Amino acid sequence: xxxxxxxxxxxxxxxxxxxxxxxxxxxxxxxxxxxxxxxxxxxxxxxxxxxxxxxxxxxxxxxxxxxxxxxxxxxxxxxxxxxxxxxxxxxxxxxxxxxxxxxxxxxxxxxxxxxxxxxxxxxxxxxxxxxxxxxxxxxxxxxxxxxxxxxxxxxxxxxxxxxxxxxxxxxxxxxxxxxxxxxxxxxxxxxxxxxxxxxxxxxxxxxxxxxxxxxxxxxxxxxxxxxxxxxxxxxxxxxxxxxxxxxxxxxxxxxxxxxxxxxxxxxxxxxxxxxxxxxxxxxxxxxxxxxxxxxxxxxxxxxxxxxxxxxxxxxxxxxxxxxxxxxxxxxxxxxxxxxxxxxxxxxxxxxxxxxxxxxxxxxxxxxxxxxxxxxxxxxxxxxxxxxxxxxxxxxxxxxxxxxxxxxxxxxxxxxxxxxxxxxxxxxxxxxxxxxxxxxxxxxxxxxxxxxxxxxxxxxxxxxxxxxxxxxxxxxxxxxxxxxxxxxxxxxxxxxxxxxxxxx
Amino acid sequence: xxxxxxxxxxxxxxxxxxxxxxxxxxxxxxxxxxxxxxxxxxxxxxxxxxxxxxxxxxxxxxxxxxxxxxxxxxxxxxxxxxxxxxxxxxxxxxxxxxxxxxxxxxxxxxxxxxxxxxxxxxxxxxxxxxxxxxxxxxxxxxxxxxxxxxxxxxxxxxxxxxxxx
Numbered sequence: 252x253x254x255x256x257x258x259x260x261x262x263x264x265x266x267x268x269x270x271x272x273x274x275x276x277x278x279x280x281x282x283x284x285x286x287x288x289x290x291x292x293x294x295x296x297x298x299x300x301x302x303x304x305x306x307x308x309x310x311x312x313x314x315x316x317x318x319x320x321x322x323x324x325x326x327x328x329x330x331x332x333x334x335x336x337x338x339x340x341x342x343x344x345x346x347x348x349x350x351x352x353x354x355x356x357x358x359x360x361x362x363x364x365x366x367x368x369x370x371x372x373x374x375x376x377x378x379x380x381x382x383x384x385x386x387x388x389x390x391x392x393x394x395x396x397x398x399x400x401x402x403x404x405x406x407x408x409x410x411x412x413x414x415x416x417x418x419x420x421x422x423x424x425x426x427x428x429x430x431x432x433x434x435x436x437x438x439x440x441x442x443x444x445x446x447x448x449x450x451x452x453x454x455x456x457x458x459x460x461x462x463x464x465x466x467x468x469x470x471x472x473x474x475x476x477x478x479x480x481x482x483x484x485x486x487x488x489x490x491x492x493x494x495x496x497x498x499x500x501x502x503x504x505x506x507x508x509x510x511x512x513x514x515x516x517x518x519x520x521x522x523x524x525x526x527x528x529x530x531x532x533x534x535x536x537x538x539x540x541x542x543x544x545x546x547x548x549x550x551x552x553x554x555x556x557x558x559x560x561x562x563x564x565x566x567x568x569x570x571x572x573x574x575x576x577x578x579x580x581x582x583x584x585x586x587x588x589x590x591x592x593x594x595x596x597x598x599x600x601x602x603x604x605x606x607x608x609x610x611x612x613x614x615x616x617x618x619x620x621x622x623x624x625x626x627x628x629x630x631x632x633x634x635x636x637x638x639x640x641x642x643x644x645x646x647x648x649x650x651x652x653x654x655x656x657x658x659x660x661x662x663x664x665x666x667x668x669x670x671x672x673x674x675x676x677x678x679x680x681x682x683x684x685x686x687x688x689x690x691x692x693x694x695x696x697x698x699x700x701x702x703x704x705x706x707x708x709x710x711x712x713x714x715x716x717x718x719x720x721x722x723x724x725x726x727x728x729x730x731x732x733x734x735x736x737x738x739x740x741x742x743x744x745x746x747x748x749x750x751x752x753x754x
Numbered sequence: 755x756x757x758x759x760x761x762x763x764x765x766x767x768x769x770x771x772x773x774x775x776x777x778x779x780x781x782x783x784x785x786x787x788x789x790x791x792x793x794x795x796x797x798x799x800x801x802x803x804x805x806x807x808x809x810x811x812x813x814x815x816x817x818x819x820x821x822x823x824x825x826x827x828x829x830x831x832x833x834x835x836x837x838x839x840x841x842x843x844x845x846x847x848x849x850x851x852x853x854x855x856x857x858x859x860x861x862x863x864x865x866x867x868x869x870x871x872x873x874x875x876x877x878x879x880x881x882x883x884x885x886x887x888x889x890x891x892x893x894x895x896x897x898x899x900x901x902x903x904x905x906x907x908x909x910x911x912x913x914x915x916x917x918x919x
Contacts, residue, residue, distance in 0.1 A: 462817075465846030466766050469869035473772035476872065510767060513794055517787075517801075532785050533778045570775075577768030624817055 279346025279400075282393045283323055286373060295386060301374035303327075303366035309349055312363040316353035318374055322346065325370030329362045341408070342367070348401050445719055452650055452716070456592075459621035463588055467581035474574035474581070481571050488564050497548065501565045504545040505572025506579075516540060529556050537566050545569070591617045595646050605637050605750050608645060608680065612668060615649040622657045623666065631669040635678045639750040644723045648731075651716040652682045652743045659686035659741065677729075678749055683742035689733050697733060755896060758810040758886070759802055760879070763789045763826065764844075765818040769868075773813060773844065776872040777879055783900045784810060784883060792821030792829075799836060809839045810886040811879060816845035816852060824852045827860035838890055840882035842866060844875070 290296050301320070303309055309327055310316050322345050329340040340362055343349055349372070353360045375383055384391040489498045510516075519539035527535065530553060538546065538553070552562035595614045609632045616628060656666055667683045689697060698721040724731045729747040736742050760777060764770040767790065774786055787802070789795035795814075802809055812830060816823035823843060830836035843856055846868035856862040863885075864878050884902040887894050888909040898906050 462846050465868040466769055469846070470766065470768040470772055472869050473776065473872060474768070477772070477775060513788070513790065514797075517798075531782055533781045536774075536781075536786065573771055574775075577771055580768055621817075624819075 279397065282321075282390060282397055283346050285390055285393070286321070286323065289387065293386075295379075295382065296373065299373050299375060299379055299383070301372050303370045303372065305366055305368050307366045309364040309366060309370075309372075310353065310360045310362075312361065313359045315357070316350045316360045317357075318350055318376055319354040319380060320349035320372040320374050322349065323371040323373060326367045327364050327370055328367050329364050331362045346397065348398065351398065351401060445722075448716060448719055449647065452647065452654070455622075455654065456618055456650070459619060460588060460592060462621050464585055467584040470577050471581040471585070474577045477574050478571055478578075481567050485564060485567055485571065488560070492561060492564065497565060498568045500548065501545070501568035502572040502575075504541065505569040505574075506576045508540065508573055508576060509542075510540065511542070527553055530559070530562075534563065534566050537570060541569065588617075595643075603639050603641050605639050606642050607635075608638050608640065608642075608678070608747070609635065609670060611642050611646045612649050612670070612680065615646050615653060616668065619650065619653055619657075622654065622662060625663045626657065626660065627665040629665065629667045631667070633671065635670050635672050636749040638678060638727075638747050640727050640747065641723075645727070648720045648723050648745070649682070651720045655716065656682065656684035656686060656741070660684050661686075664740075672749070673746060676748055677746045680745045680747070681742055682745075683736055683740060685736070685738065685740035688735050688739055688741045694733055698731070755893075757802075757805075757807040758784050758883070758891075758897070759807060760784045760786045760883075761789065761795060761798060761809050761812045761839075762786060762814075763792065763795045763812065763818070763823065764815040765790050766815075769815070773875075776870075776875050777813070779876060780879060780883065780900050783897055791818050792823075792826040795826060796829075799830075799833075803835050808890065809836055810883050810890075811840045811842065812836070813842045813844050813879070816843060822852070824856040824860060824862075827856055827862060831860045838886065840864075840886050842878065842882060844868065844870065 286296065290300070300323075303325075309320060310318075312330075312332055322343060324345060327343045327347075327349055329343060330337045331340050332338075343364070349364050350360065352358070354377075384394065485498060489495050492498065516539050520535055523530070523539050524532070524535045530538070538549065541549065549562060549565050552559075552565060555562070591614050595611070595618050612632065613630070616623065616630070653666065660666075664685045668681070669683075670678060670680045673679045698717050721731050724745055724747070727747055729745060731746075732744045734742045734744055760780060762770060762773050762777070764773055770788055770790065774788060777786060780786075787798045789798055795812075799809065812827065814823035814826055821829075823845060827841050827843070830839060830841065840863045841856075841860055842864040843853070843862055844866045853862075853865060856865075863882055866875060866878065880900065880902060883897070883900075884905050887897045887901060888905065891897065894901075894906050894910060
């Protein structure tokens with residue numbers, strides 16, 4: 252039944268209001284002082300005196316009470332039970348009555364009163380009360396006034412409390428509105444941060460992809476430029492050949508070229524440049540690339556020192572074929588990259604799809620290829636049941652974890668991506684690295700939005716990647732944990748519920 | 755007379771083809787050697803060294819399986835045989851760190867990003883080879899055909915003056 256300090260304060264506050272509102276009340280000290288004066292000489296009063304020790308209950312709520320107490324010294328707390336708690340009502344001090352209502356009306360006590368410290372009271376039953384009033388008529392009048400003042404004080408207090416409750420409600424309402432506004436604001440900021448982090452991931456991916464596309468794009472561009480020059484040339488001169496089919500033959504040979512070991516090519520190059528000193532180095536280089544069957548067809552044209560035109564034409568045809576092959580290869584590489592990107596970043600629809608999450612994992616590894624140049628990636632991805640999910644969002648999960656692993660390993664090391672079925676209800680995906688691992692101290696914090704090991708500047712992200720990751724996994728009713736690998740490094744272990752078709 | 759080689763290192767054959775094609779104008783004077791990785795590049799470097807020839811220019815991609823382009827160039831800078839070789843990084847994938855390392859530790863001479871302009875690539879290669887020849891060769895005449903004639907003539911004049919003393 253201990254009340255907390257805030258409640259005590261409120262009582263104090265209420266008392267102050269009451270006293271401030273109660274200037275016309277009878278002076279309580281008057282009667283108390285008079286009683287105290289009489290006490291040493293009056294045997295009646297001496298008998299009526301009753302002392303309560305700290306914590307002692309004066310009157311218990313709901314019980315009948317036939318006594319009236321006048322407090323002479325000390326304070327008594329008044330507590331009302333109900334609604335599963337004890338509410339402090341008032342603190343009664345010298346000159347206050349305890350049990351006035353139950354004493355007068357005979358109804359059960361309305362509150363529990365308890366001594367806060369040692370309290371001196373005058374305890375009157377009905378008989379004593381009459382006796383007391385008769386014996387001390389000079390106090391009797393004051394007592395009556397005091398009773399009236401006590402009741403009116405209580406009434407004023409009720410009024411004050413009503414006002415206070417109204418004020419509190421108004422304040423609460425205001426605070427609630429402010430809170431709602433703050434929550435809306437927070438939600439907005441959170442969404443902004445998430446999309447900023449998404450943009451950052453996207454930035455990293457785009458940078459990687461731009462690099463990834465650069466190589467085939469260069470090959471493509473340069474090959475096309477070469478063909479623009481060489482094709483009209485070839486067409487013009489092809490009629491000079493005894494067999495125009497030869498151009499086609501060399502063109503196709505170049506297109507289907509399979510490169511021999513560089514040592515073999517260099518050995519051939521050496522022999523050829525010694526045997527045919529009149530042929531230019533560039534042409535010798537291309538001739539030494541040709542396999543035996545192709546070489547046999549061009550050899551007759553090589554021996555003619557005076558007329559190299561036809562040999563050059565066939566070499567050009569061959570190289571055009573090589574470049575066209577390069578164009579085909581580059582185009583399909585770019586196409587593959589773009590296709591992967593499209594499928595990787597597919598926007599989540601309103602409805603989740605039933606998908607094989609291994610595909611998203613593989614696409615993510617593909618897209619991040621640029622970051623994984625120096626990382627030995629082991630994929631052990633046996634068939635697992637389908638999962639109902641937002642594919643694009645899960646791809647963000649894989650991306651965040653893999654990029655973190657790359658950062659942790661300084662882009663050098665090994666990455667092991669595995670999956671499996673853990674029981675009838677879940678599949679698991681594990682992404683492990685052999686970096687420094689996650690120190691125990693921060694294991695619990697790495698998924699917090701406010702936690703990052705990334706220093707400001709020079710990084711793409713905001714460091715809330717893992718918080719978003721966790722959010723996405725939980726949205727899919729899954730779990731994510733980070734563990735230590737026995738051989739060192741960190742392992743992120745994700746469990747997702749298996750899709751169960753509706754019966 | 756020893757040969758001065760151009761060494762091209764690039765792991766993607768279709769890219770290597772076009773790089774070599776773009777440099778083929780220089781090939782009659784400066785034979786081109788091709789390597790698809792750093793390991794092969796070292797085999798070629800050793801071979802050229804054994805023959806008593808030189809490498810005037812190395813054109814390297816950065817991102818390759820095994821040793822990276824920048825690492826290869828740093829190694830070349832440490833080796834007295836390839837220290838004087840002009841070094842050109844042709845890449846779309848070297849980050850700032852790798853590039854700074856290349857400049858500081860490999861004395862990288864040029865950086866060209868992919869995709870490149872063939873005229874610019876040829877001009878730069880010619881310029882670098884001109885520098886190499888001026889610095890390394892007493893007799894510059896055999897190389898003049900494909901080099902920057904003005905710079906060679908200027909160098910011949912200056913060197914001539916110096917040797918007059």
